[in-house]
Amino acid sequence: MNIIEKHLLNEPKRTVQNVITAVIVIIFLMWSLTAVDLSNFTSNGVAIAKNILHGIVTPNTDLLFTFNTNGVPYLLLETVAIAFLGTIVGTILAIPLAFLSASNIVPKPVAFIIRLFLIFVRTIPAIVYGLMFIRVTGPGPFAGVMTMALVSIGMLSKLFVDIIEDLEVNILESLESIGCTPFEKIRYGIIPQLFAMFISVAIYRFDMNLRDAAILGLVGAGGIGAPLIFAMNAYKWSEVGSILIGLMVLILIVEFLSNKIRNKIVRG
Incomplete structure (x- = not known):
């Protein structure tokens, strides 16, 4: 046995x-x-499903390969830009919030209050944030960027906190014993431990934001979502097929590249 x-x-x-x-x-x-x-x-729903599949098989190639502001490539590039900039802004804002909500860095009452705030931020769906920012800034890519940033803060802060609380305290104690300043402890003791994992998590969040950015276009927050819903409402299934093919290709490329980068970062 x-x-x-x-x-x-x-x-x-x-x-x-x-x-x-x-x-x-x-x-x-x-x-x-x-x-x-x-x-x-009903049978009408089955017919619409067939039309969507037919549109994917026979897409509008003019729309798919047109490089003006109405073409799929430009709309995909705008969607990537919204997701990327929103992720960058969200990551920058999430890092200090993560440190403030880590119980091994700040007093527990402070960490508890910041965590409650982050829980509140995470409870609101991205599309609700999108509708709110459209009312404030007007429709367009800027509303999408602000929405992506705010949505990213909630998730990134939570994951960053888990990483911070797993810090090797022995390294910090060793640096303190040889007389290192707080800045030197952060520079040589904390950043080397956190940098790779923070970047990996941020790339993962960008991957998620890319999908959310496509959905936010449905409410007018820029990107490819608005043309998609307009084409569906107008029953232009060949245009729907072109947009869906572009989205699938984009997501596959980003998925492949993000996995490659994350694996390279984590393995050092």
Whole structure:
């Protein structure tokens, strides 16, 4: 009998707990299914789905390869710019908030208050922020950038806090014992430990923001979302196909590059 089999045999039996958990999951699943309403599923919906698929197969190539402000390449570039700038601004603002909410850096009451603020920021969906900023700044890419920045702050701060609280305190204690100043401790003890992980998390957030930026266009916050919804409302399925193909290609490219960069950073 090997070690793995011994561990399996010695593992405590949780039959009752497993059965109760399974029953609760099944109850919630059945309750969730009651919210599914198929009465509105008609032949017209099937026809629209076929038209969308036909539009993807036969896209409007003029729109797909036109390099003016109405073309897919320009709209995709605008979407990338919104997501990128929003991520940069959100990362810059999230770093000090993360340090202020880390209990191993600041007093616990201060960390608790900042964490409550960040929880509040995270509870509001991106599309709600988008509608709010459109009222303040007017429709356009700037509203999208501000929305992406605010949405990024909530998630990035939470992940940054987890990284900060896992700092190797022995390094800081060693630097303090040899008489290093607070700035030197930050420069040589904290930044080297955090830099790679912070960059990796920020790239991951950019990947998410790129998808959110496409959705924000639906409410007028710039990017490719607005032309997509206009084309769908006008039943221009070939234009819808061009935009969807452009989005898929863009997301695949960004996904590939971001994974490459993150792996390179984490591995050093």
